[in-house]
Amino acid sequence: MVVHLTVLLLLTEIVIIGHGQELSLEKSRMHNAAHAVKLPPCQACKVLVDSFKKEMERTARGKFEGGDAAWEEERLGSYSRSEVRLVEIQEKLCSGIERGKDQCHALAEEVEQYVDEWWFHKQGEDLHKYLCTDTLKSCCPDNHYGTDCKPCPGFPDNVCNKSGKCKGAGTRKGNGKCSCDAGYEGEFCSSCAATYYESYRDEQKLLCSPCHSSCQGPCSQAGPKGCSLCNPGWFMDTEKGCLDINECFEKPNPCKRNEFCVNNDGSYTCLACDKACESCEGDGPDMCTRCAQGYTLQDNMCVDEREYGRESHISITRYLTYAGLCIATCIIFQKNTFVASLIGLSVALYISVSEYFLSSSEKNSSLHPAFDVGKLFSS
Incomplete structure (x- = not known):
């Protein structure tokens, strides 16, 4: 018996260890797949720059280690701009990245000379602009697009009427056309979409708000009164606009015999009657219009015949x-x-x-x- 239990425990441990190894291998495969992802040139450069800035923050309070730090500062210059700090940054570069990590390391080696030039001579410039926009030419300035970095429509203060995004903005790709936010349309996103109405407009701003749920198609103002046509489940009233149709009052009743109807905006829901009811007008044994088999009506409520007889x-x-x-x-x-x-x-x-x-x-x-x-x- 003891031998059997020992064998069983060993087999269980082997299965658990094997399962754990499978999970570990699967997790490793997922990480490797994420590391091998190829990012667009501009995004890859931005990832590298963000990683470099993160390492700069990490080493911001560092100093020369060992010996006479004050003497080293005097002879070697400030640690903040020293080659020692640059090496410490480059050693950890791309370490905290999952997606596109391999590409980040490769790009870091490729641009090492440009980073050195920036570190020692051009730290007054923004690293992203210096490296990604001006040197590698993989990105464009904000709100510029395409190979020639053309300005987006409405640049600089009213790009896409502030109601959309410029396709390719900040990259060397895209066509610069406006991709409008929900509720806006037009070449420059300067008008409201079909199911929205113009709730505010001035020289600087257009605000489009959604039509009421009862509206079918366009509307002119907020609420059901602004509808041009009504959605199914609603009817047009000359004074109040689209009003909800109470399907529960329609004949014949839209629900089955053992269900009761609950009206919703523009629709209805059928819910099951209480088990004591064969048919009902609402939830509970006191809402039955006819008692189910095995139940009897007592004080306007359907009760179990056996329980009622026992109580009597x-x-x-x-x-x-x-x-x-x-x-x-x-x-x-x-x-x-x-x-x-x-x-x-x-x-x-x-x-x-x-x-x-x-x-x-x-x-x-x-x-x-x-x-x-x-x-x-x-x-």
């Missing part, structure tokens, strides 16, 4: 018990009126307390059973 029998038994107590009291103590009166009062008090607790427990099901004297007795 319990009530009859309880009242018969009370009557028996009263009769027994009268028979046993008929010769002693005083004692019979005390017993009678006690029985009456018991009946009153029992009925009170029974009534309370029916109204409040959270009442603790230990206090339900009547129910305890009747059970």
Whole structure:
């Protein structure tokens, strides 16, 4: 038995280790695939520059290590612009990148001489502009596009009417055409789309807002009153515009016999009736128009016939018990009126307390059973 358990544990451990190795291999493959991704030239250059700036931040508080730091600062110059710091930056360059990491390393080797030139002589210039735009010519300035870095429509202050993006902006690709934001259209995104209306306009700005959900096609203002046509599920009112159609009032009823209808804006939903109902007008056993088989109508509510019969029998038994107590009291103590009166009062008090607790427990099901004297007795 011990041998079998040992073998089983060994097999389990082998399976777990094997599964863990598979997950590790899969994760490694995913990382390698991400590292091998080829990015567009401008994006690749930007990734390299961002990595370089990140390493500059990391080494910002560094200094010469070992020996007399003050002497080294005096002889070798400031650490902030030293070759030592540049080497420390280049050692970690591209290390925190996942997507396009291999390309980043290759590009770093390719542009090493330009980075050295910038580091020692041109740190006053922006590195991205110096390297990606001016030197490698893989990017364009902001809001410029194409091989010749032409300005985007509306440059400099109103590119694409501030309601869209210039295709190829910042790169040496793209055609410079405007790609409009949702709700805008036109060559320069200077007008509202079909299902939007002009809610504000001045010389500097156009604001387009969506039409009401009841509108089919264009609209002239906010709300259902601005609709030109109504969507299905709505009807046109001359004063209030598109109003919702209450499908639940339509004849015949759109739902099945054992379902009830709930109206929504422009539509409706069919929900299942309570199990006590064969047909209903809403949720719950008190909304039945006809009780299901095995249920009976009692106090405007469909209740389980077996449960209702059981409760009736319990009530009859309880009242018969009370009557028996009263009769027994009268028979046993008929010769002693005083004692019979005390017993009678006690029985009456018991009946009153029992009925009170029974009534309370029916109204409040959270009442603790230990206090339900009547129910305890009747059970």
